[in-house]
Amino acid sequence: xxxxxxxxxxxxxxxxxxxxxxxxxxxxxxxxxxxxxxxxxxxxxxxxxxxxxxxxxxxxxxxxxxxxxxxxxxxxxxxxxxxxxxxxxxxxxxxxxxxxxxxxxxxxxxxxxxxxxxxxxxxxxxxxxxxxxxxxxxxxxxxxxxxxxxxxxxx
Numbered sequence: 001x002x003x004x005x006x007x008x009x010x011x012x013x014x015x016x017x018x019x020x021x022x023x024x025x026x027x028x029x030x031x032x033x034x035x036x037x038x039x040x041x042x043x044x045x046x047x048x049x050x051x052x053x054x055x056x057x058x059x060x061x062x063x064x065x066x067x068x069x070x071x072x073x074x075x076x077x078x079x080x081x082x083x084x085x086x087x088x089x090x091x092x093x094x095x096x097x098x099x100x101x102x103x104x105x106x107x108x109x110x111x112x113x114x115x116x117x118x119x120x121x122x123x124x125x126x127x128x129x130x131x132x133x134x135x136x137x138x139x140x141x142x143x144x145x146x147x148x149x150x151x152x153x154x155x
Contacts, residue, residue, distance in 0.1 A: 013154055017046055020150060023141045026055055033138045036131040036152050042113050043131040049073070049098070049106040056126070057097040062114025064090040071106035073098055095119070 015034050022030035028050045035044040041062070049055065051071070066088040074081045075096035082088050090096070092114070100106040118127040135153065142149040 015150065015152065020152075021141060021145065021147055022048065023137055027053060029053060029055060031134070033134050033152050036135040036138075038131065038153055040113070041115075041131050042111065043134050045110045045112070045134065047106075047108045047110055049100045049108075051100050051103050051105065054097065054099040056118040056120075057095060058119060059095045059117040060090055060092060060112075060114065061117070062092050062112070064094075064113070065111040066090070067109040069107040069109060071104045072101045073106045073108070074101060075099070 017032050017034065020032045020034070022032060025031045025047070030048045032046040033043065034046065035042070037043065046069070049071075054076075066082070068082045068084050068086045068088075070084055072081050072083045076099055077096050081101060115128055115130040117125045118129075120126045138152065139149055141147070
């Protein structure tokens with residue numbers, strides 16, 4: 001039989017994106033960090049990209065699931081277009097270059113396992129993100145703006 005402490009540890013955790021700030025990402029792109037999991041290395045973000053913006057090519061060490069909330073986008077390397085309501089599954093080891101399409105912001109929910117290596121023109125790693133770097137950016141932004149950060153690592 002579980003005691004009250006065990007039950008509390010298994011309680012659902014609610015996060016409202018409205019309570020979280022938009023953090024600068026690349027250029028005019030921004031993200032909201034919903035969850036950073038130090039146990040599994042997973043992070044959940046909402047990404048907002050202006051119309052027509054191209055993000056750097058990147059490589060995934062783990063799987064990524066992207067749910068398109070608003071707008072449309074594609075990978076330069078593929079012939080499909082993701083629109084609101086679509087889900088894109090990116091296998092570990094994949095590399096691609098995202099580009100926003102249309103005339104409205106692209107907003108996606110991203111579930112990322114492992115690291116994202118951003119690639120330069122010659123395939124060299126120019127930046128790396130993971131749950132720790134997203135969490136650091138979030139905390140740094142909150143400190144600079146005088147915002148009390150939400151504990152996005154809480155279970």
